[in-house]
Amino acid sequence: MIRLGRFIQSLALMVMKPDDLVEFGRQTYARGVGCWGSDDVLAEGLSPVETALLEKIPEKQGRLLLLGVGGGREAIPLARLGFEVTGVDFIPELVQQAKENAARHGVQIEGLVQEISELDMPAGSFDIVWLSRRMYSCVPTRGRRLEMLRRIHRALRPGGYFICTYLWQTQKMSSPIAELARKIFAFLTRGNLEYEPGDILWNSLEFVHAFSSEAELRSEFAAGGFAVCHLHIPASGEEGGAVLAPR
Ligand SMILES: C[S@@+](CC[C@H](N)C(=O)[O-])C[C@H]1O[C@@H](n2cnc3c(N)ncnc32)[C@H](O)[C@@H]1O
Numbered sequence: 496m497i498r499l500g501r502f503i504q505s506l507a508l509m510v511m512k513p514d515d516l517v518e519f520g521r522q523t524y525a526r527g528v529g530c531w532g533s534d535d536v537l538a539e540g541l542s543p544v545e546t547a548l549l550e551k552i553p554e555k556q557g558r559l560l561l562l563g564v565g566g567g568r569e570a571i572p573l574a575r576l577g578f579e580v581t582g583v584d585f586i587p588e589l590v591q592q593a594k595e596n597a598a599r600h601g602v603q604i605e606g607l608v609q610e611i612s613e614l615d616m617p618a619g620s621f622d623i624v625w626l627s628r629r630m631y632s633c634v635p636t637r638g639r640r641l642e643m644l645r646r647i648h649r650a651l652r653p654g655g656y657f658i659c660t661y662l663w664q665t666q667k668m669s670s671p672i673a674e675l676a677r678k679i680f681a682f683l684t685r686g687n688l689e690y691e692p693g694d695i696l697w698n699s700l701e702f703v704h705a706f707s708s709e710a711e712l713r714s715e716f717a718a719g720g721f722a723v724c725h726l727h728i729p730a731s732g733e734e735g736g737a738v739l740a741p742r
Contacts, residue, residue: 502673508696509677510686516635517610520701524586532566532592537600540572544660544727544736545627551725551738552656557622560650562611563630567593567604574602578623581605583614612643616650624650624657629734632662635702636689637715644719648741656740657721661712663728663735664693664705706735 511519530536541549556577561570564582570593574580582593582604590606597604609615611626612634624647634640647657674692681687687694697703706712709728712735716723721739729735 502669502676504699505669505673505677505695506680507699508687508694508702509681509690510684512686513635513639513689516687516702517612519696520633521585521610523700524589528586528588528592531568531589532596536566536568537571537596539568541569542627542734544729544734545569545658548627548658548660548725548727548736548738552623552658554622554656558620559623559625560616560621562614562624562626563628563633564593564604564606565589565628567596567600569625569627570604571597571600571602573625574604575600579605581607581621583607583609583611585610612639612646614643614646614650616646618649619652621650622652622655624655626657626659627736629660629662629703631659631737632703632705633701635687635694635704637691637704638689640704640715641719644716644721648720651741653741656724656738658736658738660734660736662703662705662733663707664732665707666732712737 559573559578559580561580561582564570564584566589570580570582574597584590587608590608594604594606634643678690681690693705693707695703713723716739720742722742723737724740725738727736
């Protein structure tokens with residue numbers, strides 16, 4: 496009965512189309528505005544994975560586009576390091592908070608309200624695009640992630656870099672029968688017809704695609720027009736990272 500209960504819980508992901516999944520995540524973040532701009536989150540600064548990825552690129556300054564800026568946790572230390580930061584988020588209050596928090600911490604950042612899979616930036620306008628806290632995984636469907644990669648590619652100057660982190664999980668996914676049942680449910684409800692194994696509704700809060708194969712990651716990045724300069728596959732799961740360069 497518990498397995499059946501969990502299976503039924505997982506069906507929530509299947510009734511939502513990709514646009515619904517983005518809106519579902521937006522509503523979650525709109526409810527938690529205060530959390531991302533809190534002093535506790537800001538005090539975390541850059542994570543060890545983020546610092547290690549940053550060390551892989553030669554650029555120590557330049558224009559940096561930070562996708563999913565939240566309250567400015569990464570924006571503030573990156574601006575302190577000397578990058579000219581533009582933060583993007585689909586929650587206007589968070590963009591405002593990030594700018595205010597940055598000013599409070601003695602640095603200035605620009606802010607824009609956009610949905611990252613529909614990113615719209617002038618061509619060749621950034622040296623680095625940054626998407627961390629496993630947010631690469633939060634874009635629903637491979638098709639939408641590829642579209643985002645193409646838009647990031649366009650926003651980068653030649654010789655620029657895209658740094659991102661994603662959710663990595665190697666444990667066994669659900670059984671083939673459960674996968675088939677999910678797909679049938681999506682078909683019957685005209686819901687998430689682009690469902691892929693690894694897609695989950697993380698804590699019933701937002702869409703996440705967990706990657707479990709290096710080949711899948713490499714083929715997705717290549718299809719989006721990027722060469723892999725560095726790939727961090729975590730030994731025990733959770734946050735993986737990549738440094739990519741436009742081809
Ligand atoms: C997990 S929080 C991380 C915030 C910040 N980067 C940090 O690490 O503290 C994700 C942030 O990305 C934003 N976000 C999530 N999905 C987005 C989307 N599709 N388009 C734009 N912003 C998005 C959320 O509003 C939230 O501020």
